Amino acid sequence: MTREIDVLAPVEQEGTQAIVRSWLKKVGEPVAEGDPIVELETDKVAVEVPSPASGVLKEIIIFEDGAATPGAVLGRIGEGGEAASAETDPTPQPVQAAPAQSTSKPNGAAAIAAAAVADREHRLSPAVRRLVLENDLDPAQISGTGKDGRLTRADIVAFLKDSRAPATPSSAARGPQGAPSQKVPHDRMRRRIAEHMAHSVATAPHVTAVFEADFTAIIAHRAKNKEEFARRGVNLTYTAYFLAACVEAMSVSPTVNSQWHDDYLEVFEDINTGVGTALGDKGLIVPVVQQVQRRSLFDIASELQRLTERARQGSLAPEDVRGGTFSISNHGTSGSLVASPIIINQPQSAILGVGKLEKRVIIKTIDGVDSMQIRPMAYVTLTIDHRVLDGAQTNAWLSRFVEMIENWPQR
Numbered sequence: 410m411t412r413e414i415d416v417l418a419p420v421e422q423e424g425t426q427a428i429v430r431s432w433l434k435k436v437g438e439p440v441a442e443g444d445p446i447v448e449l450e451t452d453k454v455a456v457e458v459p460s461p462a463s464g465v466l467k468e469i470i471i472f473e474d475g476a477a478t479p480g481a482v483l484g485r486i487g488e489g490g491e492a493a494s495a496e497t498d499p500t501p502q503p504v505q506a507a508p509a510q511s512t513s514k515p516n517g518a519a520a521i522a523a524a525a526v527a528d529r530e531h532r533l534s535p536a537v538r539r540l541v542l543e544n545d546l547d548p549a550q551i552s553g554t555g556k557d558g559r560l561t562r563a564d565i566v567a568f569l570k571d572s573r574a575p576a577t578p579s580s581a582a583r584g585p586q587g588a589p590s591q592k593v594p595h596d597r598m599r600r601r602i603a604e605h606m607a608h609s610v611a612t613a614p615h616v617t618a619v620f621e622a623d624f625t626a627i628i629a630h631r632a633k634n635k636e637e638f639a640r641r642g643v644n645l646t647y648t649a650y651f652l653a654a655c656v657e658a659m660s661v662s663p664t665v666n667s668q669w670h671d672d673y674l675e676v677f678e679d680i681n682t683g684v685g686t687a688l689g690d691k692g693l694i695v696p697v698v699q700q701v702q703r704r705s706l707f708d709i710a711s712e713l714q715r716l717t718e719r720a721r722q723g724s725l726a727p728e729d730v731r732g733g734t735f736s737i738s739n740h741g742t743s744g745s746l747v748a749s750p751i752i753i754n755q756p757q758s759a760i761l762g763v764g765k766l767e768k769r770v771i772i773k774t775i776d777g778v779d780s781m782q783i784r785p786m787a788y789v790t791l792t793i794d795h796r797v798l799d800g801a802q803t804n805a806w807l808s809r810f811v812e813m814i815e816n817w818p819q820r
Contacts, residue, residue: 654813662806683733776818
C-alpha cells in the first residue's frame with residue numbers, strides 16, 4: 410500500500426487568517442519534492458507551500474477560497490510517482506465556493522480553469538495569478554509583454570483599465586435616495602484590513618501627539634549623498650531618515666518599542682520597523698525592516714527599496730512582514746498634512762505618522778532677534794496605546810525624533 414504524505418499549512422503564518430488562493434497542481438499530476446504545490450494568502454502576504462515529497466497529488470482537502478488554519482492538512486501526496494488510482498479522479502477538482510459567493514459571477518470557475526491552463530503554458534507569477542482570479546479574467550485573451558510573451562502584472566492592470574468603462578445610470582443600482590450607485594464587493598485584503606483596524610481600535614485606547622519638524626538638514630544631507638547612493642543602486646528616500654531617527658528616539662522612551670500583555674509589558678531590544686506601503690485600490694501592506702538599530706543609513710535605504718519593490722510586485726515572503734515591533738505611516742506622500750489617529754498595527758504600542766513636506770513661514774530666534782523664515786516643514790505624529798504610554802513618554806520620544814531630523818550630521 411502506497412504511503413501518503415500530508416501537505417500542511419505553515420504552522421507559523423503572518424496574518425489573521427490564511428486562505429487557499431490556488432492549487433498549482435491537479436489531482437493525479439506528478440510533483441517533485443520542494444516544488445510549489447499550493448498558494449496560500451493572508452492579509453499580509455501570499456506564500457507558496459512546497460511539496461513535502463515526490464509522487465503524485467492524490468487528494469485536495471481544502472479547495473480554493475477555503476480557510477487554512479496553521480498546520481491544517483491541505484492535501485495529500487502519494488509517494489512513488491504512481492499514476493492516480495481509480496478511486497482518485499485525475500480530472501480537475503471543482504472549486505469549493507465560499508458560502509456567501511454570489512451566483513451573479515458565473516465566470517469564476519472558468520477563470521480559475523483558464524489560469525491553470527495559462528500556468529502550465531507559461532507559469533503565472535503569484536501576483537498575476539491573483540489578479541486573474543480576483544477579476545475573473547481569461548489569460549488567453551490578454552497579450553503578454555514579458556519574456557516569451559509571459560503575462561506581467563502591468564499587462565493585467567492595463568487590460569482592466571481599458572476594459573472597465575464606468576457604469577451608466579440605467580445599469581447601475583439605486584441608492585437610498587434614488588441616486589445611481591454601484592455595489593463593489595470587498596476583496597479579501599480589504600476585508601482583513603477592516604477586521605484588523607476594527608480590532609486595534611477596540612483593543613487599544615488611541616491618543617495622538619502632534620509636533621512639527623524642519624527638514625532643512627536632511628534635505629541638505631540627501632542632496633549631498635543621493636547620487637552616491639544611486640551609483641550603488643539604492644534610492645535614498647526621506648523614509649530611510651525616519652527609520653534612523655526612530656532608533657535615537659527609542660533611546661529616550663524605549664517603551665514605545667513594546668507590546669502590552671495582560672500581566673506584563675514586553676519591551677523589545679530589536680527595533681523591527683514596519684513601513685506602510687500602499688497598493689493602490691488593493692489597500693496596503695506593512696513590510697518590516699529588521700533590526701534597524703544595527704543598520705547604517707545606506708543599509709536602511711537598500712532594505713526599504715527591496716521591500717517596497719517586492720510589496721508592489723506582490724512577491725513578499727513571510728519573513729518580509731514578520732516580527733514588527735513599531736510602524737511608520739508616511740501618509741504625506743499622498744498629500745495629507747495630518748492624520749489622527751493613525752491606527753496602531755496590533756499588537757504594537759505606537760505608530761509614527763509623517764505628513765506632507767511643504768514650505769511654511771516660521772519664527773526663528775537668531776542672536777536674540779525673532780525673524781520670519783521660509784522653511785521646509787512637516788507635521789509628525791505619534792499615536793500611542795494609552796495603556797502602555799503616557800503623555801510625557803510620548804512627547805519625549807517625539808522631541809528626540811524631531812531633534813534628530815533637524816540636526817542631522819552633514820557628512
